[in-house]
Amino acid sequence: MRENNNRPMDRAMAAVFCAILLVAVVIILLVAGHLMSKNAKHKDSGKAAENTQIEESSETIGMETQETEVTETLAQEETETEEPFIATPIPNVESLDTTSYGWGQGVQFDEYNRPISAVQYQETYGKYNANFIGENRPVIYLTFDEGYEYGCTERILDTLKEKGVHAVFFVTQPYAEDNPQLVQRMIDEGHTVGNHSVTHPSKGLPSQTMEQQQQEVMGCHQYVLDHFGYTMHLFRYPTGAFSEQSLAIVNNCNYKSVFWSFAYLDYDVNNQPDQTQSLQKLVDRMHPGAIYLLHAESETNTAILGSFIDQAKAAGYSLEAFD
Incomplete structure (x- = not known):
């Protein structure tokens, strides 16, 4: 008689234990999911920051390249401006007309x-x-x-x-x-x-x-x-x-x-x-x-x-x- 009276109680305790275990599993899964999501966001942020740095570096390199090109262009133009005048020689000068002309507008x-x-x-x-x-x-x-x-x-x-x-x-x-x-x-x-x-x-x-x-x-x-x-x-x-x-x-x-x-x-x-x-x-x-x-x-x-x-x-x- 005593043995039969304890079986319903054992089943109840087992049910409670299973419920606790299930809640614990759910909590563990939720915590794990949150951590994974946080790590993913951190990785994404790191990649975004890395991409931003790459883009900023590219822009800086581009600006430096443009500045270099502008400087080289200005230097080239300045060099061209400073080139001395060079006339094309005229041959057979002695054979040209020696008639003198006076000039007035x-x-x-x-x-x-x-x-x-x-x-x-x-x-x-x-x-x-x-x-x-x-x-x-x-x-x-x-x-x-x-x-x-x-x-x-x-x-x-x-x-x-x-x-x-x-x-x-x-x-x-x-x-x-x-x-x-x-x-x-x-x-x-x-x-x-x-x-x-x-x-x-x-x-x-x-x-x-x-x-x-x-x-x-x-x-x-x-x-x-x-x-x-x-x-x-x-x-x-x-x-x-x-x-x-x-x-x-x-x-x-x-x-x-x-x-x-x-x-x-x-x-x-x-x-x-x-x-x-x-x-x-x-x-x-x-x-x-x-x-x-x-x-x-x-x-x-x-x-x-x-x-x-x-x-x-x-x-x-x-x-x-x-x-």
Whole structure:
């Protein structure tokens, strides 16, 4: 009887034990699942962080590559800009026409206000690296001839510096000898120094032999190179007189010839033109690619230069040094 009475109790205890065991198994499974999920998230976070680092590193490398490419491009452009002018030699110079021509821009103009003769001469003689007018775009080239110093050049340089404009100064050898501080200032302030011959022959370059013409160019060239360490490559003909042969001689000296598409009677120091009228003349004759010839000994030019620059800029022109 006692044995039979204990069996229901044993079954109840067994049932309770099984239930406890089942709950324990469920808890263990839940805890294990949570830990696995947490580890997976941690791994995913680690991979995401690793991917982010890789992406950031790639972006950094990309930016460095772009910066390197930009630096190399700028360096290449700077090198290209600094390359010296090299003229193509013209053969058989001795056989070319020696007829001397005087140059003046004339009084007939096209629809762009350009002197027609300057455009025609450019088409005819441009093959010799001769320049009577620039490209048909809104730019004006300021050039100053320097044969003698009358105390104006320093003030002209002051005005150009104030206005942020560069110009070309064509110097004779005696001018460079007598005014080294002014020539050095031209160079230091970014202007172009051009060659205006050794002696400025009154009858022009074509009046001389081929050897003399070459010496007129290369004598001044060598003096400026020796005393200023500066290599000139632009030449202006004394009196504007030239021949086909002289154009070839100057070209073969590795020079460009620069004439002009505007000039006026400004060089007589004892008979200077009216400043108001002169300024209006300079403004009225503005045209694309204009090469202005101004004499640096002119008090009138010195006085009106700043106003002309302002009006030219207001009219949409840039002012540059011919290169």
